[in-house]
Amino acid sequence: xxxxxxxxxxxxxxxxxxxxxxxxxxxxxxxxxxxxxxxxxxxxxxxxxxxxxxxxxxxxxxxxxxxxxxxxxxxxxxxxxxxxxxxxxxxxxxxxxxxxxxxxxxxxxxxxxxxxxxxxxxxxxxxxxxxxxxxxxxxxxxxxxxxxxxxxxxxxxxxxxxxxxxxxxxxxxxxxxxxxxxxxxxxxxxxxxxxxxxxxxxxxxxxxxxxxxxxxxxxxxxxxxxxxxxxxxxxxxxxxxxxxxxxxxxxxxxxxxxxxxxxxxxxxxxxxxxxxxxxxxxxxxxxxxxxxxxxxxxxxxxxxxxxxxxxxxxxxxxxxxxxxxxxxxxxxxxxxxxxxxxxxxxxxxxxxxxxxxxxxxxxxxxxxxxxxxxxxxxxxxxxxxxxxxxxxxxxxxxxxxxxxxxxxxxxxxxxxxxxx
Numbered sequence: 001x002x003x004x005x006x007x008x009x010x011x012x013x014x015x016x017x018x019x020x021x022x023x024x025x026x027x028x029x030x031x032x033x034x035x036x037x038x039x040x041x042x043x044x045x046x047x048x049x050x051x052x053x054x055x056x057x058x059x060x061x062x063x064x065x066x067x068x069x070x071x072x073x074x075x076x077x078x079x080x081x082x083x084x085x086x087x088x089x090x091x092x093x094x095x096x097x098x099x100x101x102x103x104x105x106x107x108x109x110x111x112x113x114x115x116x117x118x119x120x121x122x123x124x125x126x127x128x129x130x131x132x133x134x135x136x137x138x139x140x141x142x143x144x145x146x147x148x149x150x151x152x153x154x155x156x157x158x159x160x161x162x163x164x165x166x167x168x169x170x171x172x173x174x175x176x177x178x179x180x181x182x183x184x185x186x187x188x189x190x191x192x193x194x195x196x197x198x199x200x201x202x203x204x205x206x207x208x209x210x211x212x213x214x215x216x217x218x219x220x221x222x223x224x225x226x227x228x229x230x231x232x233x234x235x236x237x238x239x240x241x242x243x244x245x246x247x248x249x250x251x252x253x254x255x256x257x258x259x260x261x262x263x264x265x266x267x268x269x270x271x272x273x274x275x276x277x278x279x280x281x282x283x284x285x286x287x288x289x290x291x292x293x294x295x296x297x298x299x300x301x302x303x304x305x306x307x308x309x310x311x312x313x314x315x316x317x318x319x320x321x322x323x324x325x326x327x328x329x330x331x332x333x334x335x336x337x338x339x340x341x342x343x344x345x346x347x348x349x350x351x352x353x354x355x356x357x358x359x360x361x362x363x364x365x366x367x368x369x370x371x372x373x374x375x376x377x378x379x380x381x382x383x384x385x386x387x388x389x390x391x392x393x394x395x396x397x398x399x400x401x402x403x404x405x406x407x408x409x410x411x412x413x414x415x416x417x418x419x420x
Contacts, residue, residue, distance in 0.1 A: 043120055049162050057076055063144050075161050095183045101170070201373065245304055
């Protein structure tokens, strides 16, 4: 991504943050740190986030806002600056949305000494969703104050979405509940333990991979291992599917699409001299290109059938759609870059590579333009290599302030098209 220092038109002295309203008050920052730690201590899995939903709702109501819990009973949306008594947007597509995911992971918190480690066995906020939630909450509180001062340029929607970690993701349910009604743009952040706190990573186009689940079963009559020619040699058949289908698929799609099928489980048979009647494989399909992702089920079905036919096995393919790639819209990506520059200068923005991880924020981008930024959470002095989805995951909490500043500046710098 090419820096845009010469192309940005920031108001006044906003490049240093001095003239742009919406700075995070020190007292609110301290409160947000406590809020994040409380969420971290009480992680909840997808579609079970009742305590988390209640905590967010209570804080928004305390600020005089009118949050609405989603139809699933967990997650909520809250509009700011609508000018209506109910707080609900009643016209057009004028809302700028900030999205957070609120669920945790089914893994134990392994931090040895931490006052706010998880109190729930085998549950942890090991992906940073507690930070995402806190950042959107904090931005909403700051924007609500600006609205009361008459400084909010257009209405905003906060989306606190459940079940991001559950395929195909809670975004689809949130959309069905009306989360995108009236929305014209949407942004989000994702914690990145490889990026220093105080910085964000951006990328035009696809920033994450598609991620789907694949289950294949093979069946045959079974028989004696002394006479494989009289039956279906099912173990050989499943081994050939495991090794040859990924290679075959790779030759039927453009290599630049990054389509990758990787198996995580294979199972068949129980005794050495009996050819089994049933075999199973499970794996994931990841893809960097949106069009190739859409074609992937047909390509993989055909490849499995061809290999199975060679060995007279009967296949059943269960292809479970997960999430498409998150494809950042260039204009919204530039807006995030300008917002970060307005608060902390262009040097606080870095290029980020495309990740092979999946993110259901992509479902929102099937409907409206938007972008996701990588939020740096690594202490600048920490040289330890860390990753997401690990039990000892933690963040430099100064990232909360950075995220709030990024979102508030993004809203303030956005210029809706005429009529929106």
